[in-house]
Amino acid sequence: MNTDLLSWLKGKPTRLVIADDHELARAGLRAMLTDQRGFELVGEASNGQEALLLCRRLQPDLALIDVRMPEMDGLSTCRAVKQECPATSVILVTMHANPEYLFEALKAGAAGYVLKDVSQRELISAVQNVLHGESILNQELMARLLQRLARETPGQEDLPAGRLSPREREVLELLTKGQTNREIARKLTVSVSTVKIHVEHILAKLGVSDRTQAAVRAIETGLVSTTSME
């Protein structure tokens, strides 16, 4: 069960943590996120170590982490947070838009990234999408990065795949191809809300916080075969 999603659906505000070594940057994010319905900024960290401590203590729904920080850089912080608080989704904030950044972010356990000059609308939709189990990434780009991940990390971890229903497996397979819920629904001739439920179950069963990491996990564990990716 994705408790965060449920809590959001129940109207509980999403609990956010932001980490950036620049006060100005934090203030900017803060200004864009506070007073938004459904968001609650529960903590701010000025470096990686602080962010990790904060997440450990607060178990937020989502953390916005700057890539470049002293003490512990963004990617390391992301990895640490995901290890200690798997339910917390992480969105990295970066100055540079680069597929490499995204790839590194995926491997570190992030749901995606936003640029520093992201518009308020984009930022809020990114956060919401992550929490809804939707992808925040360009579909094509996502598919390509996942293929590459599949090449580089052939599935080794033994995950009880049996726990996923055949339908969930189908959904997961399409999901790793970067397809949206709408596309999956059309393909499987079911309703979008049914797909959403399947995705929720998949996230819960795989023990991941977001759609991106579900795909990453599926590939890392070999749940989705590499050949099917081509």
Added chain:
Amino acid sequence: MHWQFTPYVFPVAASAIISAALALTAWYRRQAPGAIAFCLLMLAVAEYSLGYVLELAHFDLPTILFWDNLEWVGATLAPLLWLIFVLQYTGRGSWLTPRIIAILAIVPLVTILLVWTNQYHHLVQYNLHIDRSGSFAALSLTRGVWYWVDVAYSYVLLLIGAFLIFLLILTLIRPTHLYLGQASALLIAVVAPWVGNALYTFGWSPFPKLDLTPFAFTITGLAMASSLFLFRLLDIIPMAREEVFESMSDAVIVVDEQNRIVDINPAAQRLAYRVASHRASKAVGGLFTRVFAAWPELLERSRYVTEADAEIALGEAEALRYFNLRISPLYRRMGDLAVAGRLMVLTDITEHKLAERVLRASEERFRHIFEEAPIGMAVVGLDGRLLQVNKAFCEMLGYDEEELTACTLSSLTHPDDVANDGHLLEQVLEETNSSHKVEKRYLKKNRETLWADLTTTILHNQDGHALYGLVMLENIIERKRAKLLEEERHHVAYELHDGLAQVAASAHQHLQAFASHYRPHSPRARQELERALELAQLSVREARRLIAGLRPTALDDFGLATALRLQVEAQRTHGGKISYEETLGTMRLPAHIETTLFGVAQEALTNVRKHAGTTRAHLALERHEGTIRLAVQDWGYGFQPHAELQETSSGEHVGLREMRERVELVGGHFSIASQPGAGTLVVAEVPLPSSKGGDNFHEH
């Protein structure tokens, strides 16, 4: 026995004694050519004389006859020994094979045999009786056939010897008058036995019954002895002198007062006639100026000169030869010291001259290299004083050569670097045969700072003693600038990223927050807000563009392992077959180490692409305990790493050197293993500081 006394005994006895003494003297000098023959000759004469003394002292026929017969031994052997002596003395000893000696000895031996058997055949003499008509009893006889044979034979031998001596005298008196004494003595020695024997044999003697031959041979002995002692006959070997003179490669010419050639050796003749082979000595007797007319330079230089030692060049172009011309005056030996002529010796020194020229050219070349080398070079005494400096050295420091050679290297050192300076020379001196390189600052004449790489090499002599230091000074301001520029870029990128970009991004975010709270109602206000938002976003993008242009952002954001992987992948998309392997993972290293190793890897991969002629390479980044090891291996052309690292001419080698410097700057070790055809392995190993010291040094 019946004795008689006659005063003739004294001269004959004296002759015997003198001859014996000469024989003894010659024996002591038996190493000299002909000395042994001379010794035997004198012994023969002594025996002859002694026999004669005893003959004269008796007056009964049998006794006289006995001594007379004994005399024959010495008398008949003396001419033979004379000839043998002359042959050996004049350098013709090689003619005297045992066979020849045996043949020559036949007649004397037969004579001795016949003398002692005369009573049976009277072939030598007959009608023997004692003639007492004179003042002493003398043997009177009639000569037989063999007597005349023996005399004739003896005369022939004496004649041959005399002829050879005359030849020798001619060669001795020809060049100079120095050997006149020796020659005169020899002349007397030759003539005396003849005269003596002829007087007695043909009865022309004023003492008809007295045999003058032993006296004559004693005179010969005395003359020889005078040659021996006064003119050192047996010490100076005339024939050897002649041979040296004839065969020597130096041209020797002797001219008299009238400039007429008195003697000339083959080398001089070859020079005179410009021919390779020895020609007959038609030059002798000719005028020097005519014989050597082909060499006006020689004539010019030797005219009116009695003493000289000078270098002259003869001929021109290809045939030009250099000679050392020595002229010395020759004086008459006897009488006053008037110049009798001149001796000229021409030694060909062309080879020497050419060798000297080659050496000089080589020296000149090295001096030129030293002088024109683009890096500053100086020779420094062990006291630190500059002995020699080149142009570049002067230019680098802004002083002229005279100013520099008056001071020491440390007096030019920048005040901040002087403290380390003193140890440098000592340090290099301790390690024999090594050179030492440091980065140092110097103060130019205009008080500007010169950044330089100083390489000091101590040069040793063969015994290993330090002689002086060779100092090479390389202006590294460009490198220094590049480093400063790199640092500056890093700094600017950092400032942009952490400063301006953050401010702009924040402004953008705040503006958006503002807009969401106070949405403008008029279209004009909305338009202005949109414009402001656009500009804020644009300034973030501008900052981003600038940062990306200044530095690889991946290194700062992801760390070394990832940045290297990205680098490798970028090259793969350009066709490089580069494998990558790392055990570092997400571990972050101190920023300066990451920057350094990233730079080394980049440079090494660039070298592979540009110079190794291959696209295949392997990049490995490993962590061993407290060390990070970066290795770049290729399978391309390879090279001689020593030669490449020392020469600093081409760009790639500067690259190698800079890689080394960068690694050493962070306390690491850099090595290159390469062989032509076997690829290259570049390894950089950098120790990690203890984890407490590192600021952003974390491992997850």
